[in-house]
Amino acid sequence: MLQKMNGKVKKILGISIAFLMLIMVIPTSIAKAATNKTYDFNSMTYQSTWGVTYSISNGSGTFNFTGQYREIKFNLPETLDMSQCTSVTFNASSPNGQIAFKLYDTSGNQVAVVYNFNSNTSDCTFAPNSTAKVNSIGIMAQGTNNYSAVVNRVTFTMTGGSSGTGSSTLLNTYGNILKNSGTAVNLSQLQNSNTLSVIKTQYNSITLENEMKPDAVLGSSSTLMTVAQAKSNGYYIPSSYTESTVPTLKFSTIDAVLQICYNNGLKLRGHTLVWHSQTPDWFFRTGYSSSGSYVSQAVMDARMEMFIRSYMSHIYNGSYGSVVYAWDVVNEYLHASTSGWSQVYGSNLGTTPSYVKKAFQYAYDCLSSFGLTNSVKLFYNDYNTYEVTDQILSLVNFINSGTKLCAGVGMQSHLNTSYPSVSAYKTAMQKFLNAGYEVQVTELDVTNTSASTQATYVYDLMTAILSLKKAGGNITGITWWGLYDSVSWRASQNPLLFSNLTTPKESYNKALQAFTDAGY
Incomplete structure (x- = not known):
């Protein structure tokens, strides 16, 4: 009796297995439908x-x-x-x-x-x-x-109905949703094939940490040419320019970076045109000489227009200018210390500084001459934006009085796990977005006392940013300020997502988890 029952069980199991195999084939066929x-x-x-x-x-x-x-x-x-x-x-x-x-x-x-x-x-x-x-x-x-x-x-x-995103990276998560996934680099890093390969797996945008700043373009001392020579070299000389000489602008490093970006599908943020720091003092003095007196505001206006429009025109007249999609026109004005700018234009100008508005006008006029005002964005960039949110809004509104020259705010975001709170940061970003401005996180790093503390903070921060994005906020990029901890300007506090070029930290995984948990 037991043997007969075993036989029936075998037959039933055999039929069941065959039936299961049959029905398993059906959804597989459906899944492969185009x-x-x-x-x-x-x-x-x-x-x-x-x-x-x-x-x-x-x-x-x-x-x-x-x-x-x-x-x-x-x-x-x-x-x-x-x-x-x-x-x-x-x-x-x-x-x-x-x-x-x-x-x-x-x-x-x-x-x-x-x-x-x-x-x-x-x-x-x-x-x-x-x-x-x-x-x-x-x-x-x-x-x-x-x-x-x-x-x-x-x-x-x-076929298969799969989008096939593969392993998550900063590029195929934040880069897809925000358009720009960025990092700060220098030319030597881009020239290293291994480093460049890694950059391209995580980022589609770069910012040069120092090599596009005024001192890199102007040099520590001036090398002068005649106005006629400058014009023949493609410099923009405004009608208000009354001086007989023009300083040579140094573009070799920038040109090399532009070509690498163009050939490797990378975009570039221009950083920066006007800054109280890293601008040589001779640029503000008569004869472009370190021993000269400070020039008048009218002379400086013409110099600033010459510099901004010659700089930008050099890039957009070149073969690779299409990679530059945004500019930090003015950097850290609200935190400016004594500099050539304050010597010429005065200090404590509040949120209505004429030279800041003029800087944006010159940059906008240059973009307009190339037909790029709809595709290249101009930003005001600053740190501790959660402390001076209202002042930034007042400043940008002043810049945009008449014509909207400034597209938005660059939130540098040099943060610490103990300050600011994520809620304070989110509130500041929300204010910029509510005012109708585009926001890019431009120089993000997070100092910390432990890897786990950093990871938690990064998760909460990314969650906050993504919640604003899902609510319709015009957030168009996150740039981490460096590739890995030891090359950071704050290396001793391990502020980045990677401990070395190819080793992600817990905070990197938490950034990706925040993206998934946000429902993307």
Whole structure:
């Protein structure tokens, strides 16, 4: 009897197992069905441009090209695994000139391209033939004349229905949501292939810690040329400039950085044009001489305009200027100590300093001359913004009286786990956002007494920032001020997310956990 029952059990189990195997096949087949992921330009975010102006209407983008190989890039709202993508379709119209469509991976490398689209509204479909993780697209002119194209949407046909984001990084989390995931570096770090490779896995934006500051461009002492020589070298000389000589501006380091960024899909924040610190005193004196007397405000206005517009024009006239997407025009005015600026313009100017507004006007005028006022943003940058929130708002409102020159506030965010409280920091950021300003966290580090204390603080801070973003706040980037602890300006207090180039700390994992817990 027992043997017969065992036999029946075996038969029943055999039928059950077979049935289970059968029904397991069904959802697998369904999971592999193709799904279309379609994005228009309301769901994508602008990344960078070179020689292209654009406008968005009802999700469609109109792109005006100013020459051959001019290109504009946009970030997708998610990262897509091309190993699970069978085709990509751009719906577009470009009857007056050929354009190319490109796909870029999370490191900014071009991984797929289709050329020679030249048609009234139709689909351009191609197989990506790549296993890369793609998070941005490019649209490039092939013709040499000026012409326009309209791109309505892009569709990725996926198998398995997977977006394939892979392992979480700062780049494919915060970089996707905020557009800019950044770090502070120098040229030598960018020139190291191993360091550059690591940078590209976590960041799509860099800030030079010192090499774009005024003293790096002007030098410790002046080297003068005639006005005629300056004009022949491409310098901007305003009509109000009455002096016979112009100081040589040193761009070799910046040029090298721009090329590296361009070739590796990195963006660059310009930091900084006007600062009370790290600006040589000779720049404010007669004859550009350290022994001269301080010049008048009118002379200094002309010098400032010459410096700002020559500096920015050099970048945007070059081959790689498209990587510079933002500028800290004025840095730390509200915390300024005695400097050449105060010697010329006076101290204690409150929140209505004329030279600060003029600095923004000169920078804005330069962007306007290149057609970049919609794509490159100008910021006022300062530290301890949670202590002087109302003063910053008053200052930025003054700068923007008449024309909105300043897009927003750079919150440096050199923090400590004991100060400020996360709630105080969030309140300050909320005030800037409520006033209608864009906010970028520009120089973040968190000193601490222990790794676990830092991790908890970072989690709470990121949670607060992400909650404001989800509520509609115009927060467009977080830049960590250094790659790892020992290269930080506050190295003794271990303020960053990495203990060395490739070793993340608990705080790094907590930053990513905050992103996941926020519901992204």
